[in-house]
Amino acid sequence: MPKSRKKKDQDAIEYLEQNHINWFPGHMNKALKEIKKNLKMVNIIIEVRDARAPMASGNKGSYSHTGDKPYIIVFNKTNLAEPETVKKWEKWLTEQNESFIFLNALDKAGAKKLVDKAKKVLHDHRLKSNANLELNKNQKIKMMILGLPNTGKSTLINKLANRSATKAAATPGQTRNQIWVKVGQEIELLDTPGVMPPRIPDQTHGLWLAAIHAIPDHIVSPEDSACFLIRHLIKKQSIGFKEQYKFDTSPKDLIEALDHIGKVRGCLQKGGLINYDQVYNLVLNDFRKGHLGPTSFESP
Numbered sequence: 001m002p003k004s005r006k007k008k009d010q011d012a013i014e015y016l017e018q019n020h021i022n023w024f025p026g027h028m029n030k031a032l033k034e035i036k037k038n039l040k041m042v043n044i045i046i047e048v049r050d051a052r053a054p055m056a057s058g059n060k061g062s063y064s065h066t067g068d069k070p071y072i073i074v075f076n077k078t079n080l081a082e083p084e085t086v087k088k089w090e091k092w093l094t095e096q097n098e099s100f101i102f103l104n105a106l107d108k109a110g111a112k113k114l115v116d117k118a119k120k121v122l123h124d125h126r127l128k129s130n131a132n133l134e135l136n137k138n139q140k141i142k143m144m145i146l147g148l149p150n151t152g153k154s155t156l157i158n159k160l161a162n163r164s165a166t167k168a169a170a171t172p173g174q175t176r177n178q179i180w181v182k183v184g185q186e187i188e189l190l191d192t193p194g195v196m197p198p199r200i201p202d203q204t205h206g207l208w209l210a211a212i213h214a215i216p217d218h219i220v221s222p223e224d225s226a227c228f229l230i231r232h233l234i235k236k237q238s239i240g241f242k243e244q245y246k247f248d249t250s251p252k253d254l255i256e257a258l259d260h261i262g263k264v265r266g267c268l269q270k271g272g273l274i275n276y277d278q279v280y281n282l283v284l285n286d287f288r289k290g291h292l293g294p295t296s297f298e299s300p
């Protein structure tokens with residue numbers, strides 16, 4: 001057994017503690033400064049997170065300077081999360097008095113729900129601050145869209161604008177500069193580069209974020225993220241995982257799963273040996289495309 005696989009068969013988290021996961025390149029620091037500078041130009045903040053990891057994909061700490069601006073948390077990619085876990089989060093967040101919405105930015109109707117929510121939150125905010133409601137009735141909705149990389153900020157903006165106004169793609173760190181996008185006469189959206197927390201305190205969260213691809217594969221290797229993910233799917237007895245790779249019975253451990261996937265999907269090298277690097281990339285790609293069924297990493 002190769003040394004690295006032996007290591008994976010120990011506790012992956014313990015191993016990663018020594019190789020702390022962090023990703024805060026210069027462009028994120030610059031993005032944070034620009035976010036701060038442009039705050040006065042918007043009247044509502046939208047923080048986009050990933051519904052599969054509602055807390056770990058948050059970054060409220062970095063946005064604390066938003067003060068008392070109306071603030072909505074969008075939990076995106078709900079189509080990739082476990083429906084029953086989403087329900088639990090909805091209940092819990094409601095109890096916390098949080099302004100939030102779960103949606104799927106690839107779905108127009110879902111994206112539009114955000115506009116209604118923003119109107120309501122703005123209205124409530126004006127009521128609370130005793131603002132002149134008549135004067136504010138025709139005020140534009142200027143939203144600043146923030147969040148971790150790859151959570152779907154640009155996709156959500158494009159869906160609302162009904163055009164490809166800002167570049168969206170499946171790799172984290174696509175958006176490098178802020179860009180204003182107009183939606184009709186009433187709404188203006190400010191797309192911002194994805195920003196990670198300067199430090200990820202919990203390494204398990206780092207691995208979740210790597211699996212959902214908020215952190216790129218050159219920071220957490222595909223081997224580390226894939227092995228962690230497979231362990232998670234085995235523990236959850238994921239039906240989607242079993243079906244995708246044609247397991248007759250649930251694999252009992254990581255090694256059995258890796259060998260089986262390698263054989264079934266033809267990830268082989270010379271001499272018929274399994275090419276594990278191919279297996280890691282295959283599983284990560286399948287997961288990120290939603291081919292392994294709905295998966296949640298955390299519950300309230």
Ligand SMILES: Nc1nc2c(ncn2[C@@H]2O[C@H](COP(=O)(O)OP(=O)(O)OP(=O)(O)O)[C@@H](O)[C@H]2O)c(=O)[nH]1
Nearest residue numbers: 105149150151152153154155168169173174175194
């Ligand atoms: N399944 C699914 N995929 C989504 C959803 N929203 C966005 N995506 C995909 O997620 C990937 C990242 O989307 P982007 O909109 O570029 O993400 P971003 O937050 O702007 O990323 P950065 O600019 O890197 O910060 C793209 O491949 C999108 O197609 C969603 O609700 N469901």
Ligand SMILES: [Mg+2]
Nearest residue numbers: 153154174175
């Ligand atoms: Mg973007």
